[in-house]
Amino acid sequence: MEARVKTKRTKGISDGTETNAGRIGRAETLSVTVLSLISTGLFSAFEAGELGTGFAAVLTRPAALLLSLAPVLAAALTLRGNGETGLGETLRMGLGKAAPIAALPLAFSLTLTAALPLAEFTGFIRSFMFDSVPTLSVLAFVIPVFAYAALAGLEPEGRAACILLPLAAAALVIAILPAAHEFEPRRLLPFPSPGEAAKGVPAGVSLFLPVLSALLINLGGIGGAERAGRYAAVSAAVSAAVIFAALAALGLVYPAPVLRGMSLPLARIDFLSIKQSYALRLDKVLAMVWLAGSMLAQAYCVYSAARLMASSFGTPLYGPFALALSIAAGGLVLACENALGAGRAALRLYSRAGFLLPIPTLAAGALSGVLTRRKKQAPKRTPS
């Protein structure tokens, strides 16, 4: 029998559980989830619906985030009785060998969600940091680290997020605050009509729903479905507020028609405040801080997808899946600039219709959760 570590007063290290291996605490879970939500919300390209008549994303993205919370909370509620059994294991228990098929849509959508900000950053780096270098050269730096982060697992990701989140938040403040003198409310006009704004919501849901669903995949690492529900609610509220504030600042600086042609506009807001002074320009440095945070956050998505697939196959070895999905995400980013922009078209299609993708997996997971709980609760027949 393996000896277990006695843990006490270990909130933040083990949250009072028996052993700490592969587990993260409250601060780490919230950090990695908030970082993923903010990075996806702020650094993914705006869809046509979000930049129609006005800058609708200010409202649609936070609204979509809060809307994405509902299915996740519902799934968490049904998984509550299964202890710390994650979504993948629940699918395996409920559906048997068909579990990977049910898991595939969510894993697919997590990988695409991971690719969205990476594609934006790659475009920004190619256009503004280096003089039109090939995408492959940029990805040569990004993908190995991204893959390593996805392979590293929940503990390093959570802890690194604990450190990177304050840095990324500080970078956001440093970028936005000095540009405050340029804020003009008229740039937010015309306000999009409710019908117009509603068109942007699905795009937002397709961004946020997979990220929040990742909590349900990692139930074993974060301490059960009840905690997952709480973490999802808190991180969604915090992230919605931050995304609203940052996008509002962006809308106060750039009107919607200008934003339509810009990639990674937040990284360029710095130009407005520091034109020529003795202070050093920080726009690219801030972009790199966000890139680091984004790489980590998106690696968490890929890790979760890999964990989901591995557990639905009934194996704890997520490594090969993580590696394969990282390369797939990298390939997609590469295809954004090459292969006639097939990658960009795929990502655009996902933004428009991808909100439906995680639903079958979540529904199957919830159903499996209920079924397996009933099986456990059913009285065993004893031979008379």
Next chain:
Amino acid sequence: MGIFGRILRSIPGFSARDGRFELLERECGSLENAEKRRSEAERGDERAPVPVPRSVLEAEKLLKGEEFFGNDPDLITREFTVGGRLPALIVYMNGLASDAKINEFLLRPLMRVGDRELSAEHLIESVIEIAEVKRGRDMDPAVSGVLEGMTALFFEGAGEYLLLETRGAEKRAVGSAENEKTVRGSKAAFTEDMRTNITLIRRGIKKADLTVKLLPSGAKDGGGAAIVYREGFTSKALIAEVEKRLFSASPRITASGVAEQLMEDAPLMPVPQTLVTERPDRVVSHIMNGRVCVLAEGSPEAVVVPATLASLMNSPEDVYLKRPLGTLLRLVRYVGALVSVVLPGYFLALALYHQGLMTTEVLGTVIASRRMVFEPIGAEMLLLLFIFQLIREAGLRVPGGIGQAIGIIGGLIMGQAAVSAHLASSVVLIVVAGAGLGNFCIPDHSLQLAAAYLRLAAVAAAWLGGLLGLTAVFLLALLRLAGLKSFGMPFLSPLAPKTFSDRPPIFRGPIKGGLPSDGANTEKDGEL
């Protein structure tokens, strides 16, 4: 697990699960294994015990035979008679045992004893004037004792020996710390003598729960290494893990550095995972906080586990200063470390790829300083970093005064000459010097070297990929450090994961009312 799982498991590198460094959950085993390894280590080479011969002449012959000392010139054997009647033999090592103690408190009383009864019990109780006496019938402990400086006393016809405490080897007096100098606070440093070091720790911790456990050395019942901790307070799991890692390897522990490497979780990581210190006050503070200290005979330093980045960045002087001053010093230290690692790479990235981030004035200065320098700026930076390490190594290895002179000559004259000869530009020289100074702010020597490694990697990455390369390297390093554990304690705690009692590492907390570290997972709450 099906065929698919088995195929996956067979792929090298994918069989490890996350959290594999967790305390007691390593593949090498659990507490039961520790017990097994301990008994294995105690059994030594499985040789059958050699009984003590009844004749002293035979005992002398046996000791001088190939099986034991083999005519070692330092082995002293002296035959005499107890009270002029009972033939006896004393055996000790020249230089390790005190001649004066042997003559004064052993030979003289034994030779002059006039009593009728000459049994071992009587001699121990009434004649021998030495405090510590052990009896034995097996030759191996006698040999180990003699090698430690004790004296073995054999009697004709007894078939047993007495092992007497006569240690008196020359040893260095307790001196002042050479490598961890402080303006305020204790000046005492460990010596090469392990017993003196244990005494220094005991002097600092006047608590009955302080426990010293000697580990078996190469010979049976030896004392090559020792672990020191607070029984009932320090985590039992931690103690068991230290024992597990050390017991199996204890015959190989010839120095604290060896113990350190044998205990590490990730031996290939340049970052130290144990805290090595020559200061007893620092060790005392860590033991009080529930950590375990390892001492090795012959090493004037102690190894403390588990270690975290915060513990490696703290200086013993911090607690002697007021809180604001202590905090300020720590802040300077962290900024210094950051400058040391980031500055050269950042400057290189800006100068090579992102000139727009520099103001016109700064850019003009950089261009002007590099006007006649022939090599690329990346090569120039690497060259200067190499020369800096060269000067540092040379300064460390040569005696004090000359070392300082080398530092000054290397830094000032060579630097000036390099700029004049257009081998290096003054701006790059300033950047490298700034990074070097920042490196010296790191209190731990091993961590300084690890920072130098990371700096080199950052410069190479910045040369290849500018800020993008720099970001990739730092994220990789952060992930690696975030995944690192020292005896189950996350290396970046209390920063990540955040803990209840541990304060942020930069801010020095109040001395009173402190709690032991959360990460140390002590058995009792709040007792210091």
